[in-house]
Amino acid sequence: MQTNERKTIVSELTTLIETGNAHVSLEETINDIPADLRAEIPPSLPYSIWQLLEHIRITQWDIVEFCLSPDHKSPQWPDEYWPEKTDSVSDEKWTETIEQIKKDRKRFFDLLKNEDTDLYAPLAHGDGQNIFREALLIADHTSYHLGEILVLRRLLKCWKNS
Structure with a gap:
């Protein structure tokens, strides 16, 4: 792969993870959430903003550890990926x-x-995963749950114009 092509791909992946391009960034999504609403679970929903944020942390940590450490053992799904x-x-x-x-x-x-x-090389300790795929997985997973946090913020009346 040519240097400029690689730099472009890395830059785009980094931007996708940091800012989301088509959605609100992590920082903007969680900015100014009142402490008393972090653990609030709206009616008919199974989780709080806190549980979603902690789930993002656990999952991203697991993906990063998987990429960096061949001996990494992932948490047990689903119990250890979600806080109480x-x-x-x-x-x-x-x-x-x-x-x-x-x-x-x-x-x-x-x-x-x-x-x-x-x-693009498959990770030796995986079953076909590569770093490019894992970058997309981090971005996709995080953006999905950030959307859920925004819905909770709207329901809890702590988002812009809610």
Whole structure:
């Protein structure tokens, strides 16, 4: 793959994960959520904003670890990918989760930007996955759940014009 082509692909994947292109970014989606609404579960829905955010963190961490560590053991699906319901989420825990998402995102971007990383070669420890696919998986999974967070914010009347 030519250097310019690779740089373009890495840049597009990074932008897709960071900003979502066609949807609101993680940062904008979770900005200014009142602490008392983080764990609120609207009627007829199974989860809170907190549970969705923590699920994004766990899943992204698992994908990044899978890409970087051949010996990585994924959490048990679905129980270990979803946090339990809670009555409240401290500012400390909220910030910790957001910072971990950003840290794992950076680790993945470092892998993408590393010229020695073959974006298309199957990972030796996987069953056909490659780094390009895993980047799309992070973007797709995150955007899906960010959309859900926005719906919850609208239902909880804590989104723009709601």
